[in-house]
Amino acid sequence: MTFESLRITGRNGQRYELGTPMHVHDGNVHLGTVDPVRVSRDGTEVHIERFLPSQFVKEQKRNFGPLVLLEVTAYLAEQFHGVQTISYSLSREIEMHGDGMKVASARSALLQDIGAEGVTITPRPDHETPGNFVVEGVWAYNERNVAALGYCLTREREIYRQWEAPASQPAAIPALRDRLRQLLARGAGEAGARDGDGAD
Secondary structure (H helix, E strand, C coil): CCCCCCEEEEEHHHHCCCCEEEEECCCCCEEEECCCCECCCCCCEECCCCECCHHHHHHCCCCCCHHHHHHHHHHHHHHCCCCCCCEEEEECCCCHHHHHHHHHHHHHHHHHHCCCEEEEEEEEECCCCCCEEEEEEECCCHHHHHHHHHHCCCHHHHHHHHHHHHHHHHHHHHHHHHHHHHHHHHHHCCCCCCHHHCCC
């Protein structure tokens, strides 16, 4: 089955309600929760702070962050027409300073790619986890930003598909080997028949 998009639900797979934690899935696999999701009183502004990965994600050597961020943004923009702006305050505890800056820079670039404004990277001092940064920005719902979001989302989904593809290759290789053996055996048989005909 070809990956199309991540699935977002409320608790226990129920329909998502604005202002509650967002549960993110790839098919039946729970990737994590976006929590908290704060909403302004009039419902026009939404604030996203952090993604809490599931144990499955923690064990994978994959970067789900960009796709999750874009899927969540697209979901809010598409499903809740009253939402006009989405603000972000994204942090992550990183052990090494260099890695933390790399993650923050990538997030900053992604937010700018989808049209977010006022994007900043600020160190968040923590004696236990040095190299922790927070990336902030505000995305507004307008035609230009929706187009940019769609472009980036298509790109990240394609990257995700490329990660999925290798998992199916090992199963295909034995079948290809069997088919190759059959072709070689058939070729050898036909060659032997021709040799026999020539000997008479």
